[in-house]
Amino acid sequence: MPFPASEAAHASPGTSVYAHYQIIRRNGAVVSFEPSKIAVAMMKAFLAVHGTQGAASASVRETVDELTQSVIRALMRSRPGGGTFHIEDVQDQVELGLMRSGYHEVARAYVLYRERRAQERAQQAQASQQAAEPTLHVSDRGQRVPLDIASLQGLIESACAGLGTEVRPEPILAETKRNLYDGVPMEEVYKASILAARTLIEKDPDYTYATARLLLHTIRKEILGEEVPQSAMGERYAEYFPGFIKRGVEAELLNPELLNYDLRKLGAALKPERDLQFDYLGLQTLYDRYFLHVRKTRIEMPQAFFMRVAMGLALNEIDREARAIEFYEVLSSFDFMSSTPTLFNSGTLRSQLSSCYLTTVPDDLDGIYESIKENALLSKFAGGLGNDWTRVRALGAHIKGTNGESQGVVPFLKVVNDTAVAVNQGGKRKGAVCTYLETWHLDIEEFLELRKNTGDDRRRTHDMNTANWIPDLFMRRVMEKADWSLFSPNDVPDLHDRFGADFERAYVAYEEKAARGEIKPYRKVPAVDLWRKMLSMLFETGHPWITFKDACNVRSPQQHAGVVHSSNLCTEITLNTSDTETAVCNLGSVNLLKHIKDGQLDHTKLQQTINTAMRMLDNVIDINYYAV
Template sequence: MYATLDTAAGGRMTDSNASLAPQAGNYENYKTIRRNGGVVAFEPLKISVAVTKAFIAVQGSHAASSAAVRERVAAVTDAVVHALMRRKPDGGAIHIEDIQDQVELALMRSGEHDVARAYVLYRESRSQERSAKTSDAGEQHHAINVLYEDGSRRPLDLGKLKALIASACTGLESTTDQPAILAEALKNIYDGVPAEEVRKSVIMAARQQIEKDPAYSQVTARLLLNSLRREVLGEEVAHEEMDTRYAEYFPKFIKKGIDAELLDERLAQYDLARLGAALKHERDYQFGYLGLQTLFDRYFLHVEGTRIELPQSFYMRVAMGLALNEVDREARAIEFYNLLSSFDFMSSTPTLFNSGTRRSQLSSCYLTTVADDLDGIYEALKENALLSKFAGGLGNDWTPVRALGSHIKGTNGKSQGIVPFLKVVNDTAVAVNQGGKRKGAVCAYLETWHADIEEFLELRKNTGDDRRRTHDMNSANWIPDLFMKRVMEGSEWTLFSPSEAPDLHDLYGKAFETAYVRYEEKAARGEMKVVKKLPALTLWRKMLTMLFETGHPWFTFKDPCNIRSPQQHVGVVHSSNLCTEITLNTNEDEIAVCNLGSINLINHIKEDADGNRTLDSEKLARTTRIAMRMLDNVIDINFYPVRKARTSNLKHRPVGLGIMGFQDCLYALRKPYASNAAVEFADESMEIIAYHAYWASTELAQERGAYPSFKGSLWDRGILPHDSLKLLAEERGGYLEVDTTERLNWAALRERIATYGMRNSNCLAIAPTATISNIVGVAASIEPTYQNLFVKSNLSGEFTVINDFLVRDLKERGLWDEVMISDLKYFDGSVSRIDRIPQDLRELYATAFEMDPSWLVEAASRRQKWIDQAQSLNIYMAGASGKKLDELYKHAWIRGLKTTYYLRTLAASNAEKSTGRGGELNAVPVAGGYSSASAEAAGAIAAASAAPVAAPVAQAEDNTPASDMKFCSIDNPDCEACQ
């Protein structure tokens, strides 16, 4: 009945009836891999023959002559070929099993369920027959010759392949299936296959299993590590041998990097033998696949495309670069290395990219103020280009630039306002893409009283004059407290041009209010030319509307950033940075610079003999102290692309120590994010970090001296960050509701500061940590879980991400199985609607869109109490409405937040779900998009899209809309510019 069905598109076929379903097209670049490893031509006609025989099996021999059946066969064949070509648009080899998977899926989609069922049953019977033959004959494999790099052809060494997989599964044997990995790998290996493809096939085989268990992420990483070792060392070296090989290789690596003019020649002055002996090869096995692949693609040094850096030498190279000016350089380098390689702390991406290199631009963020003249504007554009070239995220303060219609004295003309210049800023960010390693990224800030504010709000719209749109640039409102008061009170608001009200830019608090009212009175007398009056609520609603529709501008609050700034005695904070966590002074002569790094909080949870978990405050203090030293060192070692940045950084010496893995801690401590317990933990953990960070800065001041502008600062006046809440309350005269509880001995810290001063004007800032948290394998920053199972897309590709805490809990309760995996996919990684999951786990593993966003604000308010800068706070809101947005952002202001970041919204409707057999037929939802490998688009993504609004709505494979959700216009929800 099915004599040739098993040979669809690539086997031995005797039926040559081309009239069954003639196929047009050129398939010379496509091949079919048979089960024995043989490679034959890809022939769509054979798919048509196989499908026809399936119809005959169900409907009888008359089906072959039926015109209706022929049409249905042609449609199914076309669907199969289209799906296969879409997966490999440039050609390639396709395994017979993959082709048959697509046939099965196409039959189901076309409604031919009886035919599909017969086809499935036949495939299963044939599989059992092959298994029986293999069992009877013993383990036999057809000869497959591998083409090696030296040009030789040798038979595939199956024993070596098994040993490699076994090594990668070391310690994970109980949760991984080594034969399954081998079987999947062999499906993609054919006679004459290049050795590199064999290694890739094993990696891809393990990668496909990640959704079944998080352990496969480590297995995949270890297999990738094998390929990396071969590339770097020139031969395959087992992990177990690296204990000695690392020490031998390390000095050679440093020499090769220096000879290639990549590494700083001063690295050769270290005791390289001592540092090489300090490398811990076992830490290579900490990585998950996403983390190692990210390093592999974008961080490890290479010479003409060949990598020369292994993971532990990478961390030691970074540590050496940060210890260059230390007295005992080797001891400090080892100390820094141990902190980085253990994942207790991670420096920001620019530091990881460039530490120890000849161009050591290690800083993450730059803030500039743009002057109100043509020279100043184009100087700012040039500075943006230079800063972006060497991998930095930018925040530009545009408030000083005169508004549309303002008088230009030099030409006696009228200004076109800031928007045409912002268009140039946008295009500069696209053109200068951070040294070719990451997209250029910039955020423009404008105060809410600026007369161009209404057009500024519309910069990211997809309608209107495209010459006045900036589709690739971020924007943020710099909102004075007076505006918020007018909104709360329903009062009028007046817009001015800074050319007529120049002092408003540098004023805040009561002084701003006094000057602003004076300008309103002047306008009422007709003494100002560029003026517009409107209800504050009208502008507020437009701000909220644009935020919801385009994702911009973000809401950031001028007064708390300035009133609580330790450096208010020497300047004004005019904006935040790209990611809204940096709040430093800027002016025409100073570009603010911040140097970032983040503590991995989950690595500081300890467990006692009874299994109780708590925060390890002693370890946290030690990590914080070392991390602060590393960050302070960045300031002196750093390469500054522009003079203004160097001047500012050496004068104030700010750093931004942050955290990541906050959500992981809540899982470990069994505290749901949406709970008072989580809010208390946010308060407690941030207080400990703040206390020890500020203490560490006093120790550095004792050793190295206080920062030059310390005198007169809030530190110098004995006012610590949490003390400054009183200043904010006084200036606002109300509208501030914050918790002021403290637990530690802050009086002792005040005494130390009075005695020794501070080494750093600012110490804390919580950045998004998008990339470095991927490397470490924890939840980003202070973020709640996005989904418990999804596919993450970034510059390194697409990666299945699964919540290993959830899997662990489900295993303990006997609930982790194939059905649970399918359920998680069907419900977009949410556990809330899976009835068999107990309620306590549903609460603990609630995702970001399943909780009231006010919990995010509450936790952020507790942290902000202790932080001398700010935090990147994303807001997640399902079913967003004007009323909800209004209440939430007012709540954030009243709770004393300095800044907010992206608003991510979610519509109520999702696409119809379907499931398949496995692999690409049962694809996982993609974070911020859709998996290109999805064969049936298994549901809409439960999150704000990473695609710009201008992009078309993602489509399922059958071209039906995947979802009618509301997109936030964000180019990348995981902003990587800072970290």
């Protein structure tokens, strides 16, 4: 058992009671607790005030002993069972003891001594750090020069400015320096700072804006050829913009018609402060996929990108500059955002601005491969695709021209899948296609397995989407636990163009003919089993999606123009298609968050945004380049 604090206070400095107590030094080392050192420190403080003669008197020594015991008692009261004290805590207790006993001059001398020692330690630490860190050299424009740490620190501090107290430059700088090596190219230094900031996003989401600003610095340096501070970007944007349009036209990237705009007026309308709105993922995505480049060197700055899109959409306007600025305002403020194809291609030589194309594939070889060719052409210029394959005859169906049997729809879908991979929108993103098949098609069970990771890979489509096109009659049969009949579409050609009660009458009539042996091939399955397999595949692979034929057609405002045979790639558009009609949808997104004012939806601003957005979408229809 350790001695009580009162006993320990009167024990001699060499008594083993102090073995239960230890001191943590500033470098983290743990040493034995030696009360005699407290007495020595206090005596030095008295010497500083009273001189050597006054301090040598018996009364001063007695005072120091009493004060030392007082400090020891106070420390041990806080740790009656033994423990550790930090050296700073001990010194704080000495200061407190001197002040409480009325020795204010001595306490002052002790405080000054502590401060002086703290400064000496800081200087020593800085000197040792500089000695430990050799000067890093970087490769900058072919020259080997010392890394300007102060400049790098200033860049990182400016990236963190105004983002709150939780976003600090120190950890970014420390992580950046940790990943550098002697002779590193300067571009890699900037990349290291971006990666360092990016790793901190999970600690505080606001680091995403600091990361975006560091990326913005490298984008400006790549395009402008020099470092330009944010404060100078207004003037610099105005200077750069006319040259950017000219360079884009010369490189055969932009429509020469853009040169007929008042480029100085449009350049002056650019707002560089909106560059700071980007988070990291948004800006990095624009840089990787959207900004125009000449042989992988970017030529398009963020605000120039928005203005180029706006100019492309205002080509047919009477007052083109005013309209372009109006369109630029809603885009650059993120109030409204055009679809990806519009952002990719607006103002270019091939301005394919529409989002999705819906087609229905005929049941003949010419038509099938013509549809695949059209898929490739539309995908080349960033169109999303929705194909209705219900009309193509099933596996085992008779082919009159060759007196053979069909291989069904699946082999063709494998070609569609590989076409989407091969024609990948100019390397900007993967081709995107969704295939729809009605639930009564004889190949439906194999269709359900297209996205499985097991089985014959020649009958799998890992890179495209699939969707069921389900009539209400099937769902009724599921609920009634009745059978469901599967047909080849060449034997039941009118089912494709029927829905609702009309579809049910025709379907039941075909079932009766099949029961009499008049339709082959034909198969009957329990509807519940087929539904269970649909759900199993949906849970396992995420495909095929569940979409409903009758719901889409009953609610279609265009029933006079034909039947809706499928939706689009994202299943939000339902438009009628036929051999002569390719459905096209043009999309844009209103950012409702930008229209909230005082916790309420700002209807006036929303109305203005939607009016402008609808004008832009109307112009898409007029200007659009149709690849087919």
